[in-house]
Amino acid sequence: MKTDKLTILPPGRPLCGRVDPPGSKSITNRALLLAGLARGTSRLTGALKSDDTRYMADALRAMGVTVDEPDATTFVVTGSGELKAPAEPLFLGNAGTATRFLTAALALGSGRYVVDGDEHMRKRPIKPLVEALKSLGVAIEAPTGCPPVTIDAKGAFTRNKVVIDAGLSSQYVSALQMAAACGAEPFEIELAGADIGARGYIDLTLAAMRAFGAKVSQPTPASWRIEPTGYTATDFHIEPDASAATYLWGAQVLTGGAIDISTPAGEFTQPDARAYDVISAFPHMPAVIDGSQMQDAIPTIAVLAAFNETPVRFVGIANLRVKECDRIRALSTGLNNIRTGLAVEEGDDLIVHSDPALTGQSLPAEIDTFADHRIAMSFALAGLKIRDITILDPGCVAKTYPGYWDALGSLGVQFKQD
């Protein structure tokens, strides 16, 4: 999408048709890494091709892994069982999964690796993971607590147990889990603190690891034991992206349409699929919604909440402040830009003071997306019901859903490009 601004023209009718969401970003980047760590050739089908997965694929290529792309949804990955130190720093854009996952995996490599990203990624915390790797004897530095991260890897951890605080990101745990199978002895990971923000992502990690031959047990609800199996190349099919599905579910309920995405909500293994029930309750969504186990769906649901019959308070969403942007602030800013008072932050809660009468009005608003794909895709839904909603930097959706605007267009949504 080569334009700075995109205004959505409300269709004025139900959106009906079929749209196949792209492959899961979370699962694709797990499968790419595990295939890159395995010895042999793996065929990944149903894969997402987007900025985030391209960064991961290019990083693997820079470390000696062959990554072929025979079609728009397939990666064929041939690894040697190791990731060779690259000549240049690895640039990973704002791909949190690629950045966190590779940081841990490279700690067991050999030589110097620099993991870096764009200006936004350089503001996203990685210190807990860096400190955990330091406790394992890894020579690793991240002076700002965010990328760039420099690793002087010597091929092994000096201890076989780590305690990790995953309060800011479950990706720290997933990263250690995936790396641990490449170690020389059984490894134990224990969560510091009570629970983890997004347990569903840990489940994705364990499922992907096991598909590539890892052996993982769970002695307690907050600890895992990983055997030193390494990874075995395999063919692996990736399910559609549940977070991407939420925008289509949202467009369906907002317009009273029928959008077939081929995959029933109950067949997704990703945590955001649980948003389906809440979205389906629209316009009678509950007064309090806990976002801790469906974090990436909260922008979608928060915009829907503006049109709900009753106000909605979002709780359990503190770590939305350290995603691609401060999403609580971005949502509050965008909703109040549409109409003052539509949203308010209370600590790390977000309250949306819904008003069904918004529908059909012209409320000219230029929505700052803060380079965040989910802010862009979510506020596009407001444009289905309110006239003169303009999305700034619409191309930022390429992070995980490059075909988003075409998908809405295929359902009959029209746009004005400035």
Ligand SMILES: O=C(O)C1=C[C@@H](OP(=O)(O)O)[C@@H](O)[C@H](O)C1
């Ligand atoms: O493990 C994953 O694939 C992800 C975990 C979540 O991030 P955090 O664990 O950093 O909250 C989620 O927001 C992100 O889109 C993908």
Ligand SMILES: C=C(OP(=O)(O)O)C(=O)O
């Ligand atoms: C937070 C997200 O991605 P990541 O952390 O992988 O950059 C997201 O896709 O909403």
